[in-house]
Amino acid sequence: MPKIVDAEARRQEVVQAVFRIIASDGLERASLREVADEAGLAVGSVRHYFSSSDELLVFSFGAVIDRIADRLEAAMSAVEAKSPGSPEQQAAVLNLLGQVLPLDEELAVDACVWMAFRHAARIKPVLAAEAARSHRTVAAVVGRLIMLLSPGEADAHQTLVTEAERLLATMDGLCMHALLQPEWMTAEMCSDVLTAHLRSLGAVPTVR
Template identity: 80%
Template structure:
């Protein structure tokens, strides 16, 4: 029972990460339903028993993979938001930093595309699979927090009321998720330029909203 030798714990964590990245590759190319233990083991160059040594079950592997992709996205968002905060609102660099932040949601390069695929797949799977529910809620909270802070920073001063704030946060969030969806599902109709135009238009509408009611 005593653990007197500490042989390879570091390697173990690295192994888990390798397996998780194999999961990501499979989900991005073949979908979540193909991310079985055998497929993952093959992709990672291991045997099924080996994968099962690091992850007690298939569910644990998938939940952990979901958590990893959430952490990666949240980290990117936090870093990009810090850049936004380093500029004064109104500056051209500020606006560029905001665009860069929002671009972290979209599959604009290979790495972002894989994360976006995996993220979408897990979020949709979480509607059905209770094991993923908790991480899906965490994902939503993390992203909504960053978007909420961003909206608060971008809205015109004078305290536009809590209600309008949540409305604008949800509006931006919905636009981002919709853009991401379209970029993943209809890439032939969705260029990076259209994405950028949509986002800049949206940002332009954030400040000047004629009171509708």
């Protein structure tokens, strides 16, 4: 009966428009009118697929989380496939951590959008649930990575948690600086910092 349109594909197109607007003009400019223009649609059309502005934003937040989570999961599998301590594993780990950094234009858009939504979630309660999911998802991957890289010591649970949070903080800090001060935080500086951090992981394995 209807015009044959893949609803899910349309929603993804709209979400991509949201991403582009957030990356270039910020989340507060991602209004229905701006999104509709960017997607080449009318406001009524966008509202046909997303019943409200909030629903569009929450869906877009979830979409970027899924994108990042998928990339991290794939990169984590690659890490686990390498032999422990090998240079190949080291490279795979750097690749994994680089998935959340704006190292190319596509990654930069995701990083921008991800940051914008997480900060917006502090204020907008509708985004809180997705923000918590985002944190849990990434923390789980980083936790597995820390367990993999920490020599033995399955008992020192406290150390593992602290080291996971430490790596998580460094990753988000690097992402922030690469987005906000790209002149100072270049891609190779990111790589140097991450390498130094990984060296510090191996060098301070046990508590105290």
